[in-house]
Amino acid sequence: MPIVSIEFDNNMPIYLQIMNYIKRQIVTGTLKPGDKILSVRELAAELQINPNTIQRTFQELEREEIVETRRGLGRYVTSEESKIMAIKKEMAGALLDQFIIGMQELGFADQDIVSIVAEAVTESPEPGQERGVNHT
Amino acid sequence: MPIVSIEFDNNMPIYLQIMNYIKRQIVTGTLKPGDKILSVRELAAELQINPNTIQRTFQELEREEIVETRRGLGRYVTSEESKIMAIKKEMAGALLDQFIIGMQELGFADQDIVSIVAEAVTESPEPGQERGVNHT
DNA sequence: CATAGTGTACTATTTAGCTATGACAGTGAC
DNA sequence: GTCACTGTCATAGCTAAATAGTACACTATG
Numbered sequence: 001m002p003i004v005s006i007e008f009d010n011n012m013p014i015y016l017q018i019m020n021y022i023k024r025q026i027v028t029g030t031l032k033p034g035d036k037i038l039s040v041r042e043l044a045a046e047l048q049i050n051p052n053t054i055q056r057t058f059q060e061l062e063r064e065e066i067v068e069t070r071r072g073l074g075r076y077v078t079s080e081e082s083k084i085m086a087i088k089k090e091m092a093g094a095l096l097d098q099f100i101i102g103m104q105e106l107g108f109a110d111q112d113i114v115s116i117v118a119e120a121v122t123e124s125p126e127p128g129q130e131r132g133v134n135h136t
Numbered sequence: 137m138p139i140v141s142i143e144f145d146n147n148m149p150i151y152l153q154i155m156n157y158i159k160r161q162i163v164t165g166t167l168k169p170g171d172k173i174l175s176v177r178e179l180a181a182e183l184q185i186n187p188n189t190i191q192r193t194f195q196e197l198e199r200e201e202i203v204e205t206r207r208g209l210g211r212y213v214t215s216e217e218s219k220i221m222a223i224k225k226e227m228a229g230a231l232l233d234q235f236i237i238g239m240q241e242l243g244f245a246d247q248d249i250v251s252i253v254a255e256a257v258t259e260s261p262e263p264g265q266e267r268g269v270n271h272t
Numbered sequence: 273c274a275t276a277g278t279g280t281a282c283t284a285t286t287t288a289g290c291t292a293t294g295a296c297a298g299t300g301a302c
Numbered sequence: 303g304t305c306a307c308t309g310t311c312a313t314a315g316c317t318a319a320a321t322a323g324t325a326c327a328c329t330a331t332g
Contacts, residue, residue: 052290
């Protein structure tokens with residue numbers, strides 16, 4: 001049984017989901033700047049996934065300059081906090097865009113969108129819950 | 137050049153994206169209950185996509201009882217408006233969940249989430265725009 | 273009847289993602 | 303040097319998604 005686990009969405013590449021998983025850990029401080037990251041083989045074993053897939057995940061993260069690789073030693077979270085802030089901003093912006101544009105495409109008015117969010121946040125503060133949405 | 141077009145996300149199956157595209161048209165009333173839907177070959181030509189992929193899209197939509205098939209005639213939007221309402225509710229709920237849980241995972245407080253949405257909605261009311269997000 | 277349009281089915285091919293497995297190279301501790 | 307870890311590379315195989323092309327069945331129209 002894995003120590004940590006991710007609920008994978010079959011309609012999205014695993015390596016992208018693991019990327020976001022790592023990014024979240026960095027953004028929220030679970031992984032701090034300069035921290036050593038689990039090795040390819042460790043993380044592969046923990047998530048029950050092929051090491052090659054983890055390798056691809058890290059290659060992407062490195063391309064985004066979020067992690068640094070020291071050959072023979074391991075991988076480390078970038079020390080540039082500005083980079084981490086930028087990632088957080090980018091991820092939040094993507095979430096926001098997807099949500100608002102999506103709701104507008106469904107025909108919701110701007111005021112409705114705001115009140116739906118406000119209501120959802122007050123009625124069930126903990127994550128992972130079902131939420132009701134009033135529609136017109 | 138296609139009359140209508142969709143910006144496809146390569147990280148998600150096309151047939152699912154077309155599904156949502158059709159669902160949105162139904163939910164917003166662009167396609168009304170009982171309306172005839174473009175044929176497999178028509179829609180395939182319009183979206184520049186293989187008819188087999190469109191066929192798969194419609195099979196899924198039919199499984200969700202959103203469209204009805206009359207062999208030899210074509211496909212039609214369901215006449216049950218309650219079904220359409222349910223779809224809208226479901227799609228909005230999915231968007232909401234994804235957004236709120238995502239923001240919470242990024243470390244945003246509930247109040248922050250509400251104000252970010254309120255600000256985004258007021259500052260750029262039209263869809264398809266970039267939005268800034270203030271983070272702490 | 274023939275025709276044109278509809279949905280449906282089938283085979284074959286390509287590509288991306290993921291897996292399985294093995295091998296090689298750099299680093300630090302002993 | 304040896305060992306155990308690290309990252310990296312390469313080959314092969316499997317599956318789902320999408321394409322291409324063909325064919326068949328149903329329906330309305332004439």
